[in-house]
Amino acid sequence: MKPAYERVDFGESCSIRVYHRRLPKIPFEWHHHPEYELTLTMNSRGKRYIGDSVSEYGADDLVLVPPDLPHTWASNRSIDASLPQVAIVIWFDGDWARRMADCCGEYEPLRRLLRRSASGLAFASDAATAVRERVDALLSAEARVRLAATLDVLCLLADAHGEPLASPHAFASSNAAGRAGRAGRPSGHEPERINRVLALIDARFAEPLRLAELSAAASLSERSLNRWFVQHLGESVGRYITRVRIGHAARMLADTSLPVSVIALRSGFPNVSHFNRQFKSMKGTTPASWRSQFANGNTTATTTVNLTERSPSLQRRKSRRGTKKSP
Structure with missing residues (x-):
């Protein structure tokens, strides 16, 4: 929609x-x-x-x-x-x-x-x-x-x-997608090291991402990176990655007819059961119910x-x- x-x-x-x-x-x-x-x-x-x-x-x-x-x-x-x-x-x-x-x-x-x-x-x-x-x-x-x-x-x-x-992927559906496609990152005047990590997550969220790899990209310890995420984004690195993945899955559920198993895999969840649990925990409903509700614009x-x-x-x-x- x-x-x-x-x-x-x-x-x-x-x-x-x-x-x-x-x-x-x-x-x-x-x-x-x-x-x-x-x-x-x-x-x-x-x-x-x-x-x-x-x-x-x-x-x-x-x-x-x-x-x-x-x-x-x-x-x-x-x-x-x-x-x-x-x-x-x-x-x-x-x-x-x-x-x-x-x-x-x-x-x-x-x-x-x-x-x-x-x-x-x-x-x-x-x-x-x-x-x-x-x-x-x-x-x-x-x-x-x-x-x-x-x-x-x-x-x-x-x-x-x-x-x-x-999730950050929610911005991609607006007419300003070119300008705000990564608007889920902080809004100006934030450390460039965090922006490097956000860009890496945005590009590779469907792949396995280790905290050690993200910390190296930011030239920070794992503990410091988590602390900076909480300070600037209000949540841990792991929580942010999960929101990115679930947000991508939510858009695919609304915009495509692909099977849930395929959407889970393309969103970084090789295990469908784990995907279903994470989706329901974050969205309060199952992927199938969300697809029916949001894709049709029902209130x-x-x-x-x-x-x-x-x-x-x-x-x-x-x-x-x-x-x-x-x-």
């Missing part, structure tokens, strides 16, 4: 965009854009699709999506049926955030947040509660108040617990997928002439 490209309109003289979305249900709108997106979803239950990550979500769901990673939420059930489903959406540019960190030491946490969010992050409930407490400021009529609240929220999230979501049994519906908070680039839809 090809994601639609969406153009975010920041408005005149604004460095961020905040949107207050209220709907009876959240439609399936599979899309991507070059901005970071922080979304707090309230009074809603359904499925969250972030690249090749598919998860159930509920009250106060807080997720940071990196640039060019296809994503959508989909729900037709409100927690409180008498109230609309609500999403507070914040878009911001990565270069802007890094410049803020460069010129103001107080905003150094922004750089840390960008590093951690390379594959998307789902934050814990305490972080969602902290953001919810700042909603009034985020929705202020004053642009400077919205900006200050956003900076406060982003710095807070830099140290908050978050679960990595998509819930009663949800109709309609990719022609567009969020009023976004502008779609329909042609080279720049035709736009008003937000």
